[in-house]
Amino acid sequence: MSEKMSEEFKNKLDAYEKGELHGDELADFEKELEKLELYQEHLDGKKSQAVTTINENKQLKILKRSKWKARFQTALTALGIFILILIISSILTAVYYSWGTPDRGDVFAKVIDYTLAVTEPDGEFGGTSSNAKPFFSMEMERDLKKKVGSNVMKVGELKVNFLFSLMGFPERNYMGNVSQNQPIFTYPGFDRGWSDWERLEKLPEGTVVSAYISFNNLESTDEVYQLLGEKDFDISWFAVDTGDRGEEASLDGGAILDPIGFPSTPIWHEDDMKLDSREETKGFLFGKVVSEGYSSPSYQEGDSDMLHKQFLKTLRFLEKHEKMANKLYQGRNLDLENKLQYLEKNGIKHYGVVITGPTKEIFKLKNEKAISTIEVDEVGFWNW
Known part of the structure; x- marks a missing residue:
């Protein structure tokens, strides 16, 4: 709006407020005011929408940060609880398998050694090692050997898992020089x-x-x-x-x-x-x-x-x-x-x-x- 038009609008506005406008001149000025009000409402709406959008974006960012922070804290708590349970479980597992005289772990190892000694014509007595694991489990392993001449050679491995005192099914893995047709x-x-x-x-x-x-x-x-x-x-x-x-x-x-x-x-x-x-x-x-x-x-x-x-x-x-x-x-x-x-x-x-x-x-x-x-x-x- 030019300076001349702006000055003219101010004069009409003063005259309008004083009630000095009449007839067509009054009607035209009121129409012009309505246009300006609509225009102002439109501008105010855009400004409000922009402010609202900015506020919503900020709120979303804050909410996301809060969610990730909560998740991270939950994960740390869960990890801490898991580690604590793992430590307690490992201690209780060690106590369980070392209980008694002789202890459970030694008895289970002897069962493996003695059974192989009396049922495996190739077998040698002894050699089972044990490894206690968390949650009341234990893994036992031993080499399977065979004597040929003066040499004792490894022909495979035996692995047995325990849960408490329950033995899993033994796993045998053979290698190398084992005969394809076992003699009888x-x-x-x-x-x-x-x-x-x-x-x-x-x-x-x-x-x-x-x-x-x-x-x-x-x-x-x-x-x-x-x-x-x-x-x-x-x-x-x-x-x-x-x-x-x-x-x-x-x-x-x-x-x-x-x-x-x-x-x-x-x-x-x-x-x-x-x-x-x-x-x-x-x-x-x-x-x-x-x-x-x-x-x-x-x-x-x-x-x-x-x-x-x-x-x-x-x-x-x-x-x-x-x-x-x-x-x-x-x-x-x-x-x-x-x-x-x-x-x-x-x-x-x-x-x-x-x-x-x-x-x-x-x-x-x-x-x-x-x-x-x-x-x-x-x-x-x-x-x-």
């Missing part, structure tokens, strides 16, 4: 039409093997030592007749698929150990540190009474934890009560053994009348 024993009185004498004959000089030997008759431990003990190879494991082997073998054409037995060295238990030394040293504050050294009883190779005693002791131990042992026995039923009754009444006899040593020395057994079959397990380079 043949029960006396059966002819499976299979033996590895020809394979042994073709193996070169300078190799060693582990092999499963089956007998024509049930043999006592002393008779086995008389037959094989002076040879230039080792007996690794004795398969034991438990009264039900013949019935099971008849269902499988003479094959024993799930042998039970014991290694050629006694299976020692914690209460067998002898205290050799004991030393006390000053510990933190008023405590003391006790160091003790233990050793196993003396054993002379071929002492069948000692082998039998420790084998039966092991079966009695496993009878108390048979549900766990059955899972380690590939889910089959050990039925230890009946087996123990049979062994205590009839004594311990063998339908086969596992041996290892120079290939050509083992091949010489072909002419032994007491031996029915041989099945080769593993072959290795000379290490005798």
Whole structure:
């Protein structure tokens, strides 16, 4: 609006307020005022809307910041609670598995060791390690080994998980040199039409093997030592007749698929150990540190009474934890009560053994009348 028009509008406005405008002039000026009022309302509305939009944006930003702050605080609180629960759970888990004499963790490890010692012809006794985890769980692991010649080689791993005292199903992972066809024993009185004498004959000089030997008759431990003990190879494991082997073998054409037995060295238990030394040293504050050294009883190779005693002791131990042992026995039923009754009444006899040593020395057994079959397990380079 020009300065002249602005001055004119002011004069008319003064005249309007004084009531000096009449007729058409008054009507025209009132129309002009209405236009100005509408224009002003429009401007005021835009300004108000802009202010409202700005205020809403600020409120949204503040609200977002508040929400994220609340979420962050909630997350920190939850994390703190979780860490606290984790610490408390870890402490309670350690207490649970270390409770008792011997403690639970040690008992569970022994169940694994003893079960493998009496059910795995390849197995060596011992070697299970444990790792307690939060929320009352524990993981136990051990290497699966096999003796070929003088070497003991790792052929796999066993992993077992526990929740409280409930054992999960064992997980076996094999590797490397494990035979594709696991050898088996043949029960006396059966002819499976299979033996590895020809394979042994073709193996070169300078190799060693582990092999499963089956007998024509049930043999006592002393008779086995008389037959094989002076040879230039080792007996690794004795398969034991438990009264039900013949019935099971008849269902499988003479094959024993799930042998039970014991290694050629006694299976020692914690209460067998002898205290050799004991030393006390000053510990933190008023405590003391006790160091003790233990050793196993003396054993002379071929002492069948000692082998039998420790084998039966092991079966009695496993009878108390048979549900766990059955899972380690590939889910089959050990039925230890009946087996123990049979062994205590009839004594311990063998339908086969596992041996290892120079290939050509083992091949010489072909002419032994007491031996029915041989099945080769593993072959290795000379290490005798």
